[in-house]
Amino acid sequence: MMQETLPLLSVRGLDVQIDETHAVRGIDLTVKRGQTLALVGESGSGKSMTALALMGLTPPAARVSAQELCFETGAHPATLRGERVAMVFQEPMTALNPVFTIGDQLRAVFRHHRGGTAAMARARALELLERVGVREPENRLRHYPHMMSGGQRQRVLIAMALMCSPDLLIADEPTTALDVTTQAKLLDLLVDLQRELGLGILFITHDLGVVAKIADDVAVMKEGQIVETGPARSVLSAPNHPYTQNLLDSLPRPMEPVTFAQSGSAVLQADSLGQVYDVQGGAGLFARKTFRALSNVSLHLEQSEILGVVGESGCGKSTLARILIGLDSATEGRVEVCGDDASALPQRQLARRIQPVFQDPFGSLNPAWSVGRILELPLKLHTNLDAVARSARIDVLIADVGLPERVRQASPRALSGGQRQRVAIARALAANPQVVVCDEPTSALDVSVQAQILKLLRALRDEKELSILFISHDLAVVENLCDRVLVMDAGQIIEEGPADQIFATPRHPKTRALKEAVLEVEWDTPVTGLVGHLR
Amino acid sequence: MSAIDPLAANPSGARPSERAMRRHLGFMIGATVVIAFVLLAIFAPLVSPHDPFEQNLLLRLKPPFWHTESQPGYWLGTDQLGRDYLSRLIYGTRISIALGFGAILISGLIGITLGVVAGYFGGWIDTAISTLITTRLSLPVVLIALAVVAIVGGSLTVVLLVIGLLLWDQFAVVARTTTLKLRSAEYVSAARAMGASRAHILVQEILPNIRAPLIVVATVEMANAVLIEAALSFLGLGVQAPLPSWGLMLSEGKNFMFFSPWIITLPGLCLFALTLAINLMGDGLRDVQEARR
Numbered sequence: 071m072m073q074e075t076l077p078l079l080s081v082r083g084l085d086v087q088i089d090e091t092h093a094v095r096g097i098d099l100t101v102k103r104g105q106t107l108a109l110v111g112e113s114g115s116g117k118s119m120t121a122l123a124l125m126g127l128t129p130p131a132a133r134v135s136a137q138e139l140c141f142e143t144g145a146h147p148a149t150l151r152g153e154r155v156a157m158v159f160q161e162p163m164t165a166l167n168p169v170f171t172i173g174d175q176l177r178a179v180f181r182h183h184r185g186g187t188a189a190m191a192r193a194r195a196l197e198l199l200e201r202v203g204v205r206e207p208e209n210r211l212r213h214y215p216h217m218m219s220g221g222q223r224q225r226v227l228i229a230m231a232l233m234c235s236p237d238l239l240i241a242d243e244p245t246t247a248l249d250v251t252t253q254a255k256l257l258d259l260l261v262d263l264q265r266e267l268g269l270g271i272l273f274i275t276h277d278l279g280v281v282a283k284i285a286d287d288v289a290v291m292k293e294g295q296i297v298e299t300g301p302a303r304s305v306l307s308a309p310n311h312p313y314t315q316n317l318l319d320s321l322p323r324p325m326e327p328v329t330f331a332q333s334g335s336a337v338l339q340a341d342s343l344g345q346v347y348d349v350q351g352g353a354g355l356f357a358r359k360t361f362r363a364l365s366n367v368s369l370h371l372e373q374s375e376i377l378g379v380v381g382e383s384g385c386g387k388s389t390l391a392r393i394l395i396g397l398d399s400a401t402e403g404r405v406e407v408c409g410d411d412a413s414a415l416p417q418r419q420l421a422r423r424i425q426p427v428f429q430d431p432f433g434s435l436n437p438a439w440s441v442g443r444i445l446e447l448p449l450k451l452h453t454n455l456d457a458v459a460r461s462a463r464i465d466v467l468i469a470d471v472g473l474p475e476r477v478r479q480a481s482p483r484a485l486s487g488g489q490r491q492r493v494a495i496a497r498a499l500a501a502n503p504q505v506v507v508c509d510e511p512t513s514a515l516d517v518s519v520q521a522q523i524l525k526l527l528r529a530l531r532d533e534k535e536l537s538i539l540f541i542s543h544d545l546a547v548v549e550n551l552c553d554r555v556l557v558m559d560a561g562q563i564i565e566e567g568p569a570d571q572i573f574a575t576p577r578h579p580k581t582r583a584l585k586e587a588v589l590e591v592e593w594d595t596p597v598t599g600l601v602g603h604l605r
Numbered sequence: 606m607s608a609i610d611p612l613a614a615n616p617s618g619a620r621p622s623e624r625a626m627r628r629h630l631g632f633m634i635g636a637t638v639v640i641a642f643v644l645l646a647i648f649a650p651l652v653s654p655h656d657p658f659e660q661n662l663l664l665r666l667k668p669p670f671w672h673t674e675s676q677p678g679y680w681l682g683t684d685q686l687g688r689d690y691l692s693r694l695i696y697g698t699r700i701s702i703a704l705g706f707g708a709i710l711i712s713g714l715i716g717i718t719l720g721v722v723a724g725y726f727g728g729w730i731d732t733a734i735s736t737l738i739t740t741r742l743s744l745p746v747v748l749i750a751l752a753v754v755a756i757v758g759g760s761l762t763v764v765l766l767v768i769g770l771l772l773w774d775q776f777a778v779v780a781r782t783t784t785l786k787l788r789s790a791e792y793v794s795a796a797r798a799m800g801a802s803r804a805h806i807l808v809q810e811i812l813p814n815i816r817a818p819l820i821v822v823a824t825v826e827m828a829n830a831v832l833i834e835a836a837l838s839f840l841g842l843g844v845q846a847p848l849p850s851w852g853l854m855l856s857e858g859k860n861f862m863f864f865s866p867w868i869i870t871l872p873g874l875c876l877f878a879l880t881l882a883i884n885l886m887g888d889g890l891r892d893v894q895e896a897r898r
Contacts, residue, residue, distance in 0.1 A: 392794075396798060416800070417800040418800030419800075421798060421799045425798065425799070426794070426795065428794065429791075433791040434794075434795055436809075436813070438816075439813075447796070447801065447805075448799050451800055451801060497799075
């Protein structure tokens with residue numbers, strides 16, 4: 071089926087400079103009709119800037135130059151924007167205009183480029199909404215973006231991109247903001263659409279699992295340059311460049327299992343926790359609706375055990391974390407920490423036993439203080455060390471989490487995401503707690519940094535006999551790290567067991583869906599036969 | 606790991622906003638003028654050529670140096686009582702600057718405390734404080750100030766207290782909304798989970814991070830305070846003679862404006878320059894903050 075014709079998009083020597091930073095340094099790309107080129111790289115590698123440059127959407131300060139940047143017809147792709155070249159953005163929450171209905175926005179695209187009557191535009195919108203799998207498209211046309219879920223909105227964006235039957239689709243991390251199960255469905259949709267319409271797709275992602283699933287070719291980008299390019303299979307199975315190898319090595323893989331002997335005594339125990347919130351709404355002036363975020367959640371965590379809690383966003387994982395660390399109190403049930411009722415302990419006592427590590431390393435450290443001062447607070451609160459002893463302890467903490475000593479004087483602003491997360495871990499460990507509750511600690515980080523943080527957590531557990539409750543939406547990460555796993559859905563625990571067992575033989579359909587959504591790059595296939603597979 | 610070391614690129618973690626401020630023309634002009642006025646106010650006895658209170662009726666209403674009839678040694682002429690006008694203007698700076706800073710100290714303390722408490726605790730506390738803010742917003746400042754000064758009697762202290770107790774509304778509004786936003790920040794949750802006291806969270810975790818918008822409010826309110834003082838003094842209800850306040854000088858000179866126009870233009874220009882400079886500074890700070898977002 072593949073004919074060797076002119077490539078749909080050819081780029082040579084694309085260069086983007088913003089102020090003094092050289093974001094993209096002379097890269098070459100070729101996208102063929104009916105094929106997917108994946109542009110892979112970690113944050114800051116210049117991949118999004120490349121997409122924006124192709125679409126002519128770079129910020130005003132950017133200077134773009136290229137030896138060759140042309141569409142099949144010889145025109146600059148930016149002049150065909152919206153018509154033959156379309157783009158799908160990362161953030162479905164902000165890519166749609168909140169004050170217009172879905173129907174208005176879809177019709178506007180069509181009529182801007184194609185003209186025609188409102189009825190024609192509407193018919194096309196309906197056809198595409200149905201094609202991308204939006205349920206009840208008739209009704210949806212009248213809906214505003216906020217009335218739809220992230221996955222539905224992303225489908226609408228894809229439909230919008232397809233309104234004028236483009237030849238080339240540029241997708242910038244279109245599934246990153248979505249749940250894993252939603253991501254899997256959307257990728258299937260893109261593959262189908264491509265086959266059906268003969269689209270060329272430039273797919274930008276940081277996720278090698280996604281690459282393995284959908285890409286024909288792959289270009290690996292680092293610091294504005296393409297370090298390796300070629301057919302996806304051969305690049306993923308036999309990478310030439312050490313950076314690609316490093317990316318592949320960073321993918322979560324089960325570490326050598328540590329035989330964890332259950333002792334039966336729990337350091338953290340929760341009995342039938344429930345949480346009910348009052349929410350506004352309902353009919354009538356004083357009507358109140360309640361929302362049940364947790365029901366009947368029980369768990370126990372033993373010394374130096376890592377317990378994983380997995381579930382999609384909105385399943386109640388974070389609510390559970392906030393209750394366990396004492397930030398919220400549960401409306402039902404009780405929490406015991408080291409044998410004492412947590413609700414009876416003052417927060418400061420509780421804090422000596424259980425500490426959190428939050429998801430967003432850019433939000434969890436006070437930007438007004440230096441790292442040293444951030445780490446000093448727990449020491450001041452929980453120990454009676456004098457200033458000299460505190461200072462020595464801060465040095466130890468910084469070394470324990472593998473940071474250079476000079477970080478101490480730095481502001482968190484000056485640190486990378488991974489370094490910040492290490493500081494957050496050091497802060498959690500400062501008071502020598504028995505339990506650390508990690509709420510998605512790696513989901514905001516690049517894969518190579520994620521691998522380092524996971525390794526650090528594992529090492530800390532081994533050294534300090536720390537118990538860790540690890541919350542994540544990513545089954546692969548949990549499988550990699552945890553001894554035992556709880557799977558949550560809609561505020562309830564639906565499955566529980568040793569990690570290897572849950573992953574080998576998931577029983578609950580929701581667990582199976584989560585597992586199937588994990589995009590793997592398969593490991594033990596021979597070098598030539600590596601395939602990315604979904605199920 | 607071959608990743609770029611972010612510490613190497615920016616070793617001190619110095620904020621880019623400081624550089625941006627130095628590049629902002631309006632901010633630099635405003636800041637220079639304000640600093641010049643502050644220095645004049647501090648060193649008034651050293652820089653003024655004459656005693657601002659010393660009268661010499663033989664030298665009444667002498668014009669400034671560019672007139673042929675000007676009196677040597679009296680650069681900006683003299684007023685209707687023969688006092689050196691330049692010295693009076695320099696001493697007038699003291700009143701305006703002291704009042705500007707004093708008023709925002711008082712109003713800032715009241716407004717920020719109320720705003721942070723309302724924003725952090727929420728619930729009925731927020732409702733109560735918001736009602737207080739709305740009540741204050743519905744009162745006309747100049748009218749209330751006039752009424753109070755008319756009852757209690759005018760003096761620098763009274764004017765300072767009245768203005769300070771009236772201008773806290775903007776501080777409260779801004780502090781409340783910014784605190785509301787930070788209340789759920791993860792570093793605040795982290796401090797709470799660590800068992801830090803409420804006072805620690807409000808003062809150490811939240812306050813330093815809402816500083817920037819509050820400084821902008823402070824500049825606007827400072828200019829406002831300077832103008833209100835001038836207005837009250839002009840109406841005879843503010844600073845009392847013989848103290849050299851710019852507003853009072855305008856008021857005293859208004860009868861002579863047809864034959865000696867400098868007598869009202871000069872203090873007017875000073876007021877204009879100081880408030881413009883403060884506002885330029887505030888606009889610059891706001892621009893830099895917005896660019897950072």
